[in-house]
Amino acid sequence: xxxxxxxxxxxxxxxxxxxxxxxxxxxxxxxxxxxxxxxxxxxxxxxxxxxxxxxxxxxxxxxxxxxxxxxxxxxxxxxxxxxxxxxxxxxxxxxxxxxxxxxxxxxxxxxxxxxxxxxxxxxxxxxxxxxxxxxxxxxxxxxxxxxxxxxxxxxxxxxxxxxxxxxxxxxxxxxxxxx
Amino acid sequence: xxxxxxxxxxxxxxxxxxxxxxxxxxxxxxxxxxxxxxxxxxxxxxxxxxxxxxxxxxxxxxxxxxxxxxxxxxxxxxxxxxxxxxxxxxxxxxxxxxxxxxxxxxxxxxxxxxxxxxxxxxxxxxxxxxxxxxxxxxxxxxxxxxxxxxxxxxxxxxxxxxxxxxxxxxxxxxxxxxxxxxxxxxxxxxxxxxxxxxxxxxxxxxxxxxxxxxxxxxxxxxxxxxxxxxxxxxxxxxxxxxxxxxxxxxxxxxxxxxxxxxxxxxxxxxxxxxxxxxxxxxxxxxxxxxxxxxxxxxxxxxxxxxxxxxxxxxxxxxxxxxxxxxxxxxxxxxxxxxxxxxxxxxxxxxxxxxxxxxxxxxxxxxxxxxxxxxxxxxxxxxxxxxxxxxxxxxxxxxxxxxxxxxxxxxxxxxxxxxxxxxxxxxxxxxxxxxxxxxxxxxxxxxxxxxxxxxxxxxxxxxxxxxxxxxxxxxxxxxxxxxxxxxxxxxxxxxxx
Numbered sequence: 001x002x003x004x005x006x007x008x009x010x011x012x013x014x015x016x017x018x019x020x021x022x023x024x025x026x027x028x029x030x031x032x033x034x035x036x037x038x039x040x041x042x043x044x045x046x047x048x049x050x051x052x053x054x055x056x057x058x059x060x061x062x063x064x065x066x067x068x069x070x071x072x073x074x075x076x077x078x079x080x081x082x083x084x085x086x087x088x089x090x091x092x093x094x095x096x097x098x099x100x101x102x103x104x105x106x107x108x109x110x111x112x113x114x115x116x117x118x119x120x121x122x123x124x125x126x127x128x129x130x131x132x133x134x135x136x137x138x139x140x141x142x143x144x145x146x147x148x149x150x151x152x153x154x155x156x157x158x159x160x161x162x163x164x165x166x167x168x169x170x171x172x173x174x175x176x177x178x179x
Numbered sequence: 180x181x182x183x184x185x186x187x188x189x190x191x192x193x194x195x196x197x198x199x200x201x202x203x204x205x206x207x208x209x210x211x212x213x214x215x216x217x218x219x220x221x222x223x224x225x226x227x228x229x230x231x232x233x234x235x236x237x238x239x240x241x242x243x244x245x246x247x248x249x250x251x252x253x254x255x256x257x258x259x260x261x262x263x264x265x266x267x268x269x270x271x272x273x274x275x276x277x278x279x280x281x282x283x284x285x286x287x288x289x290x291x292x293x294x295x296x297x298x299x300x301x302x303x304x305x306x307x308x309x310x311x312x313x314x315x316x317x318x319x320x321x322x323x324x325x326x327x328x329x330x331x332x333x334x335x336x337x338x339x340x341x342x343x344x345x346x347x348x349x350x351x352x353x354x355x356x357x358x359x360x361x362x363x364x365x366x367x368x369x370x371x372x373x374x375x376x377x378x379x380x381x382x383x384x385x386x387x388x389x390x391x392x393x394x395x396x397x398x399x400x401x402x403x404x405x406x407x408x409x410x411x412x413x414x415x416x417x418x419x420x421x422x423x424x425x426x427x428x429x430x431x432x433x434x435x436x437x438x439x440x441x442x443x444x445x446x447x448x449x450x451x452x453x454x455x456x457x458x459x460x461x462x463x464x465x466x467x468x469x470x471x472x473x474x475x476x477x478x479x480x481x482x483x484x485x486x487x488x489x490x491x492x493x494x495x496x497x498x499x500x501x502x503x504x505x506x507x508x509x510x511x512x513x514x515x516x517x518x519x520x521x522x523x524x525x526x527x528x529x530x531x532x533x534x535x536x537x538x539x540x541x542x543x544x545x546x547x548x549x550x551x552x553x554x555x556x557x558x559x560x561x562x563x564x565x566x567x568x569x570x571x572x573x574x575x576x577x578x579x580x581x582x583x584x585x586x587x588x589x590x591x592x593x594x595x596x597x598x599x600x601x602x603x604x605x606x607x608x609x610x611x612x613x614x615x616x617x618x619x620x621x622x623x624x625x626x627x628x629x630x631x632x633x634x635x636x637x638x639x640x641x642x643x644x645x646x647x648x649x650x651x652x653x654x655x656x657x658x659x660x661x662x663x664x665x666x667x668x669x670x671x672x673x674x675x
Contacts, residue, residue: 089660099622101615101649103656107663107670108611134611134632135641165670 011082011093017123018081018141022074024119030070037063083139085153090130092137107161108132112154114147130154186314191245194309197286199237201309204282206233246308248318253293255306267293267305269325273443273468276304277315277436289315293322323424323438341417343494345484353484354410356454357462358402360598363454366402369394416484420498427480437480442672443467445609445633446642447482447502449491449602456600460485463495468634502604504590508583514624515646516579521620523575527568534564574598582645586654593631593644603642608668609633613656614641615649627652 037059045052073096080099084091090104111131120126126147128139142150186192210226244257251270257263276292283289289312292304310318376391414431420441427437444465451461463483483494496503511519538560545556574597583594594602610631617627629644629652644652662668 088664095616098616098618101653103613103660104611105659105663107668132611132632133634137612 009084010086011084011091014078014081014141015125015143016078017125017143019074019078021119021123021125021141022077023070026070026074030067033063033066081140085150087157090137090139090154092139094140102137104130104132104137106154106157108134109154109158112151112158114151116144120144128154186248186318189247189249191247193245194241195286195288195311196241197282197288198309199234199241200286201280201282202237202240203230203233206230246306248321253306253322255308265306267295269322272322272326274437274439275319275322275326276438277319279312279430279434281432283309283312287312291315291318326440341419342497343418343483343486343490345413345416345486347414349484349486350410350413350416352458352460353413353462354406354408356452356458356460357409357450357485358405358452360453362401362405363452366398369401370398373398413481413484416481418482418494418498425482425498427482439467439480441499441501444499444502446603446605447495447499448479449495449604450600452599455485458485459488461488461491462486463491463498465499466633466640502590502606504587504604506585506587506592508585508592508594509647509651511579511582511645511647512626514626514648515582518621518624518626518646519575519579523571526571530567530571531564534560534567538564578645584644584647584651586651586658591655591658593642595643595645605631605633605642607655607659607662608672610655610659613659615652615656617649621646625649629655631655 040055040059044055048055076096077094080093080095082093088106090102090106090109092100092102094100094102109130110133113129113131114126115129116126120141124144125141126144128142128147128150130137130139139147139150207230210230214223214226240257240259243259244255247254247256252266252268255263255265255267272293272295274292274294276294278290278292279288280290288309291306291308291310293306293308295305309315373391373394376394380391411431412433412435413429416429417427419426423441424438425441425444427435429435444467446466448464448466449461450464455461462481462485464479465482467480482498483491486494541560542557545553545559547553548556577597578595581594581597581600583592585592589608590604590606592602592604594600610633612632614630614632615627616630621627624646625648626646627649628646630641631644632641634640
């Protein structure tokens with residue numbers, strides 16, 4: 001199911017544009033972190049006193065680690081991300097340091113939502129959030145058109161399943177009891 | 180819906196007027212306390228006016244809020260500035276509970292709490308309606324009758340023997356020893372500190388700087404208050420099952436009457452703290468959808484208070500046989516042991532690094548002190564760090580020994596917890612999502628952890644396994660899928 005563009009194992013990969021989206025997002029987060037660092041540089045010396053240098057070097061170390069992670073993580077995320085939607089399940093394999101294999105039975109899907117932030121809108125990408133009674137699973141950085149198709153597909157699969165459960169005309173909903 | 184003797188079907192009714200007092204009480208008490216602080220009549224006058232305004236507001240809320248028990252649904256409507264109309268179809272109701280607080284006892288009323296099947300609002304009842312005690316009981320029976328397809332629900336006040344009798348001593352033991360071990364440990368540290376402070380200030384006529392009192396208060400908040408609260412909550416505890424319904428009754432000041440269908444139970448947890456295990460005791464909790472009647476942990480209904488393990492197992496078999504099966508548990512593989520040891524080493528290193536600077540500082544400052552203090556204090560933090568490291572490795576060793584996973588035909592089990600232990604038995608048909616996760620170190624040793632998401636008493640919740648091979652944990656998801664495909668999964672019983 002949903003096979004166009006899928007690999008031999010039936011899994012689909014993301015569009016490379018997701019790299020750009022991640023880099024944009026990371027750049028914004030990093031800018032905020034840098035802003036915090038600048039504030040520490042300007043104002044913290046007074047109240048940190050002799051501990052100022054310690055805090056400053058710790059902050060610089062954190063900045064360096066975060067920068068390295070932000071540069072390296074998008075290609076790793078892209079290379080590892082796979083998803084597959086079949087008649088009965090949604091199957092996602094993803095992760096950077098921690099690799100996750102997420103399985104959501106279609107039977108458990110309550111709600112499907114397509115959402116796009118400003119960066120994703122600019123790049124023509126969207127996220128699909130699948131809600132179950134016990135939590136949510138998200139398909140990230142899908143092409144907008146594909147996200148709509150995925151949502152439609154899930155809606156139709158859930159709708160079909162619910163229709164199958166409604167008894168047809170003349171068929172009682174429950175077994176008659178008594179004589 | 181069949182009406183009660185007092186309420187005809189479709190008739191619009193209001194809650195008992197005591198809700199006006201109940202909703203205003205906390206503010207009135209607060210204002211009364213404030214009035215004693217302010218001596219000026221002007222401030223007291225303003226506060227009194229605020230109380231009158233609040234009473235008038237609550238009176239208007241009561242007057243304009245009506246409830247209709249219809250044929251297919253309950254409608255709660257409020258015709259105030261912020262209008263509200265809430266429709267609760269009987270088909271969606273998960274539980275109806277009656278609950279009595281002190282104010283209810285004074286006015287002879289009960290609170291009827293109605294919960295629907297919803298993960299997002301599992302912790303808050305959709306409707307809390309106050310009626311006269313007999314009316315609330317009748318309404319509850321009538322609604323339960325609807326939920327059980329017209330089957331007459333036996334009156335809970337009819338004498339029913341609890342499956343296990345719980346003496347007041349059992350309730351006290353439960354209150355004392357079911358408090359998490361970490362909480363008990365922290366509480367004990369603060370108690371010990373306050374005793375030392377009192378002892379050292381005894382020479383100066385107990386003229387301390389209040390640190391002993393603050394520590395004592397923290398001890399009370401961490402240890403005494405939760406234990407006392409549990410004792411009052413589970414006083415006079417009774418549990419029994421009639422047909423497919425489980426009934427719980429307990430409470431001293433506030434009484435709880437809770438009932439739920441067994442099909443609403445998503446998982447059963449057998450729990451024991453370190454102290455409870457030393458007494459060979461454990462207790463049983465259930466994850467039941469839509470039973471909001473408290474906060475946090477107390478939302479989870481307790482099926483058995485701390486009892487000896489044999490009684491607890493007997494109760495489990497009699498009360499929820501649906502969650503009992505012949506287990507064939509498997510222990511964590513060798514790779515998990517290596518993984519856990521590396522994790523323990525990393526945690527110990529982090530602890531040692533975090534404690535290095537404070538230890539050195541205390542060492543230098545305390546070395547100049549004379550007498551016993553000068554000998555003992557410099558080594559307190561290094562010793563505490565060493566004990567911490569030993570505790571980490573001991574917990575790892577215990578964790579390697581006790582963590583289990585078991586995949587049965589209809590049920591599966593996770594056993595976790597080096598200190599406070601928990602055995603969680605889950606039904607495949609209640610699993611919403613399965614996630615198998617492996618980090619870089621776990622991946623190197625060929626192990627992973629599973630996280631199972633299901634609807635719990637507190638909304639969506641995840642339950643984690645120990646470290647097992649990824650393919651072994653993959654069985655959970657595959658069994659869930661197989662049961663759906665083969666038709667073994669009954670959506671009518673399990674839909675939420």
